[in-house]
Amino acid sequence: MRLVLFQPDIPQNTGTMIRLAACLGVAVDIVEPAGFDVSDRNFRRSGMDYLDRVEIIRHPSWRAFEEWRREKRLRLVLATTRGATPYFDFSFGPGDAIVMGRESTGAPDYLHEAAQARVRVPLRSDMRSLNVAVSAGMILGEALRQIKGFPD
Numbered sequence: 314m315r316l317v318l319f320q321p322d323i324p325q326n327t328g329t330m331i332r333l334a335a336c337l338g339v340a341v342d343i344v345e346p347a348g349f350d351v352s353d354r355n356f357r358r359s360g361m362d363y364l365d366r367v368e369i370i371r372h373p374s375w376r377a378f379e380e381w382r383r384e385k386r387l388r389l390v391l392a393t394t395r396g397a398t399p400y401f402d403f404s405f406g407p408g409d410a411i412v413m414g415r416e417s418t419g420a421p422d423y424l425h426e427a428a429q430a431r432v433r434v435p436l437r438s439d440m441r442s443l444n445v446a447v448s449a450g451m452i453l454g455e456a457l458r459q460i461k462g463f464p465d
Contacts, residue, residue: 314405314462315340315387316453317378317412319420321445322348326416328361329446335367337457338464342410343371344378348417379427382410389428392452393420394442396433403432405456413449 414420
């Protein structure tokens with residue numbers, strides 16, 4: 314299972330999701346361009362001492378990521394407010410790449426079209442969205458529960 318950060322805008326959210334993945338033993342993919350410098354040096358300067366505890370692969374573009382993902386035969390599961398299936402009603406698998414969209418604009422249409430599944434976190438009708446890192450934690454937690462993938 315992998316957590317994919319699509320063109321992240323906010324370094325604090327990215328750091329939170331990297332820490333989440335490190336603690337849960339999940340690999341992270343960062344699809345660039347990002348809205349900030351995603352170098353190890355920049356993460357370490359901001360106190361990301363979890364970098365040595367998580368596998369992070371940086372992909373220079375969506376096209377490069379898609380080529381890599383297809384080669385690895387990973388299923389693309391997009392977390393989106395436009396998803397029809399609540400995340401807890403979806404059957405996750407160990408070969409899933411869970412994609413979190415960009416904070417400012419979400420996921421573009423081409424990412425929606427590429428996704429084999431789209432899941433959402435149900436919200437009150439008068440609320441727009443959750444913080445991306447909170448959504449990632451909820452969805453990743455359910456996915457790991459289903460595949461019995463939590464660390465001992």
